[in-house]
Amino acid sequence: MSQPSISSKKRLLFIFVVSTLAIFSLIIRLGWIQIVEGEWYKEKANAQQTRDIPIPAKRGIIYDRNGKELAISASNSTVWAKPKEIKNVEETAESLAEILDLDEEELKKDLQKSYGLVRVARWIDDDLASKVRQANLKGVWLAEDNKRHYPFGNFASFILGHTSDDNEGLAGIELEYNKYLKGYPGRWIKNTDGAGRQLAFSTERYHPPENGLNVVLTIDEVIQHFTEKAVENALEINDATRVKAIVMDVKTGDILAMSAKPDYDPNNPRTPLDEELAKALEEMDNEEKLKTWFGMWRNPIINDTYEPGSTFKLITTAIALEEAVSTPESRYYSSGTINVAGRTIKCWRHYNPHGDQSLTEAVQNSCNPVFVMLAEKFGVGTFYNYLDAFGFTSITDIDLPGETGSIMYNESLVGPVELATMSFGQSISVTPMQLITAISAIANDGNLMQPKIVKELVDNDGKVVQRFENTMIRQVISKKTSEEMREIMESVVSEGSGKAAYIPGYRVGGKTGTAQKVKDGVYAQGLYVASFIGIAPADDPELAVLVIVDEPKGFSTFGSLTAGPVVKEILEESLRYLDIKPKYTAEEEEKLVKADIVVPEVRQMTVKEASKVLNESKLLYNVETEHDHDHGDHEEDDAIVVDMFPKPGASVPENSIILLYTKHDENASTVKVPDLKGKTIREVNNILSNLGLRLKISGSGLVAKQQPEADSVVEPGTVISVEFMTNSQ
CATH class of the missing domain: 3.40.710.10 (DD-peptidase/beta-lactamase superfamily)
Known part of the structure; x- marks a missing residue:
């Protein structure tokens, strides 16, 4: 067997040294990554795998002194997107722009970002939210959001103030008590893979938001209404530049009402109520607009x-x-x-x-x-x-x-x-x-x-x-x-x-x-x-x-x-x-106070006789019994008064109306059903009994329905079914 040449040995030695150095370098690099930079890479991996969705807190309600809601937070939907999860930016931008009526090119730029979250649209209505869900766009989702709403428009606007798009107070009570009203936002945290799917065995954490405290004002909504109406009228009548008014409780220092006109609508604080000013605002530069807005929001009182x-x-x-x-x-x-x-x-x-x-x-x-x-x-x-x-x-x-x-x-x-x-x-x-x-x-x-x-x-439980x-x-x-x-x-x-x-x-x-x-x-x-x-x-x-x-x-x-x-x-x-x-x-x-009159007894008199007695007592009257309109006035005058309201002996102001209930002709073979709608149970009972008709009732309050209908011709003794309803119904 031949021995390796010196050149072969040198090559083997070189390869060995290089391989050893390479492996040693990799070991050092791996150690560096694992030990020295391990925490940084861990955080980066978590950031890539973690979807952190902000959950805004619900801003506190502003009440008047009697519990009337003057400022509330209405739940709406906000569209969010995570650009890294969007595979086809053009199609996604096109779909969202069409649904939400947005600029497609601007939206495309936002969705092409390589990091973070993008708020696509805020406070969309339920119909649009439903369309976004149906589109089922990858990397796009809806989250609940709260929008500040002022139910009465420009009512007490200088007191209440308004909020920014981020629900931060910018004026009035909204600004002064912002730290109490705004609460603390929550977060929804979950781990996802590169495709946006939730990782198996991952921990999902939901930190609920802490809603803001409610503010109860000293303002009385009714007195504020009186004041606003009077100030509005004064502005017009006097052709004034501005009218201001304050109502104070002398003994406590409570402000019961505060109004200045012209004012603004906190629901749209950047749109003047004055049409001329609104048009002029469109021509202003940003600096002039800011000056105009702050002047409009300024409480002159x-x-x-x-x-x-x-x-x-x-x-x-x-x-x-x-x-x-x-x-x-x-x-x-x-x-x-x-x-x-x-x-x-x-x-x-x-x-x-x-x-x-x-x-x-x-x-x-x-x-x-x-x-x-x-x-x-x-x-x-x-x-x-x-x-x-x-x-x-x-x-x-x-x-x-x-x-x-x-x-x-x-x-x-x-x-x-x-x-x-x-x-x-x-x-x-x-x-x-x-x-x-x-x-x-x-x-x-x-x-x-x-x-x-x-x-x-x-707080939300009503605890002070x-x-x-x-x-x-x-x-x-x-x-x-x-x-x-x-x-x-x-x-x-x-x-x-x-x-x-x-x-x-x-x-x-x-x-x-x-x-x-x-x-x-x-x-x-x-x-x-x-x-x-x-x-x-x-x-x-x-x-x-x-x-x-x-x-x-x-x-x-x-x-x-x-x-x-x-x-x-x-x-x-x-x-x-x-x-x-x-x-x-x-x-x-x-000059001003009407004297009280004692109601005289007129029962068993004819309407003609009763009217004379009532007129002498400075009282008015109204006959409640239905009659056939073809009978003429003479027969009504001869009708007998069988009941009255108020009763004899009651004290009423002069010119008060006394209701007279008259008796129907008992010899008549048919009876015309009267219109009972809007009458009370007592009135209906008196009317039908005088006509010889029977009563079947359901409900309470005022008459809403009757059967048979008014003007129907029926025989005496017929049952009239009457359905009563309260005013609230």
Whole structure:
């Protein structure tokens, strides 16, 4: 056997060394992958095999104080896709684009991604969701999603605010309480192979979402409705730029209603309700659009300031009374003007001066010079101490986002002229929320309450998680001063410039305000802010209402004529809704209250005789028995009254209608069946018994069906089958 050559040995040695190095390198590489980079590859493998589907949390409901739903989350379907699982992108994009009315090319770009999840379409309706399921597209699936919905459209939009597409609060309560409302999202995690099939023996994990808490507002949906209706009407009647209104519970600080028009629909927050603005928006660039949107969403009641004008005179008057520099009976003389540090300040009626008047009359007359005199007496330091005490030097801290503070001079810069103009509500700008809070304190025995718009937070089981209690900040004026102020405010409505807010049976107090509007730092000619603040009942206030009409261009610019009637409308409807009974004066009773009449006995009389007796008693009547229309009026007049409702002896207001049930002619061989639909069991029983017919009933409430039908001719004694239904049915 021949020995291997030296060259063969070298080749074998080379192959051996190379093979050894290669194997050793592979061992090192494998060790590196397994030990050093093992965790990274494990995570990457899990990521490729794991389908992680987000499950959004259901946003909490926003209720009014009585449990009425104002904002809810409706369940919808969202279409998701995983590009790596889609084999034919073009066919998938074509199918989805056709079903969902999407741009096919844009969708193709999204589906060509090599990683992650793609949200194809959000909040599609049930019909489209069904079509997507039927298409059975690989790598495409539906997941439940929640869309925010506001059942009443633009109702209370500045209070509720709205959310983004990702269900994050962007304005109002939705923003302020976002962390409570939004909850925590869940996840659905499962392991799949490259084809998207779930792996055998894999662990599927479902982490349910934690739904958000529900927010219960202090708002009363009914009072909010009254307010919105009144504000909408005022905007149109006065041809105003904007109208704002707040209703506050004087004793608690609860906001019962808050409205400003024009507003927006939180269901479509980027589409203005004004058609002209909507068209203009289409031509704007993105920056202009953002500015327009934020301006549209801005709540002017807490985000904007205005010069309150004469409504602020109530603050000056309260300070003067509390500091004992005046009494309601103190006398003042106004010549129509007053000179302050060389500057002439006029009364609104300077051409016909008010002359000698008491402080109460000065408030009624809204005479500027008198309030200048009061401010001069108590001085700048005292004035600013009370401005601070009434809350004008800070925000009210109401639970709504973006609240603005007042704009006023620094105390050190206030001279005689500045003090004089501030005394009657000019040269100082406040928010509507600050003013109504301060005036409510005047009406509430001097107690300044913390205004609030959220009552409590509750979970899905109705359990209260957090309750926001009523908070008294401080007592600003004495109970005696408060009582005097309420009497003065009531006199403004009963005798002074606020007569437009007078409501018979209710003691209403108030104050008008008309201020020239400031634009670009100067008073604009012909532009005014008209306002009225009212409280009721003045002897024991429950409600305070502030209405502001911005730039009225209608029949008047005076607050008494533009804002006063709006306050009256809101107060009148709200007081009756709250079951606060009217207390009429003797004069009001004589004019307005109808006297109670005792119902006389008219049974066994003919209809003609009964009508005469009822007319003499100032009562009306209605005959309920059916008769053959061919018989004529004379026979009906001779019909005998066998029953009546209300019964004799009952007390009813004059002009009330008395139902008379008459007896049918017993000698008749046939009877015409009357129309019984809409009548009560009692009425039907009386009618049929008088006609000699028998009754078979089913159900309860009002008649919905009858057999035989109305106008059928039957014999006396025939059974009439009647089916009753309640109104809700």
